Amino acid sequence: MPFNYDPTNIFARILRGEIPNKTVYENDHALAFHDIAPQAPVHILVIPKGPYMSLDHFAIEASPEEQVGFMQAVAEVCKIAGVEDGFRAIANTRAHGVQEVPHLHLHILGGRVLGRMLP
Numbered sequence: 001m002p003f004n005y006d007p008t009n010i011f012a013r014i015l016r017g018e019i020p021n022k023t024v025y026e027n028d029h030a031l032a033f034h035d036i037a038p039q040a041p042v043h044i045l046v047i048p049k050g051p052y053m054s055l056d057h058f059a060i061e062a063s064p065e066e067q068v069g070f071m072q073a074v075a076e077v078c079k080i081a082g083v084e085d086g087f088r089a090i091a092n093t094r095a096h097g098v099q100e101v102p103h104l105h106l107h108i109l110g111g112r113v114l115g116r117m118l119p
């Protein structure tokens with residue numbers, strides 16, 4: 001399927017420095033910051049710096065360096081957040097996944113028992 005990235009989305013604006021964020025970690029290929037409306041004691045978003053709409057878009061089109069950089073950011077965020085007891089990683093995708101922001105973001109949720117995966 002074609003992936004049509006919209007550069008006006010709010011996370012693209014964060015990456016351009018037009019909107020502030022509470023950065024947790026950053027490397028050449030990814031940025032991690034606190035979710036503005038946390039749903040758990042730990043709620044951090046990890047986003048690639050490249051223009052990717054979704055996890056499948058990223059997996060298909062991102063370079064190996066971008067993919068490694070993104071996963072390294074996930075590892076660092078988990079260390080920084082101290083989620084040794086566990087966490088959940090969610091990438092809501094398109095309409096059925098109820099994705100609000102069309103730039104790939106991995107939610108890292110933790111800090112308490114999160115319950116079943118779906119209500």
Ligand code: AMP
Pocket residue numbers: 010019021034035036037038045091092098099100101102
């Ligand atoms: P999703 O439904 O997976 O697209 O979730 C989008 C997430 O982005 C939500 O959890 C929002 O609270 C979060 N969010 C929206 N705007 C901002 C922002 N400016 N800074 C941090 N998080 C944001």
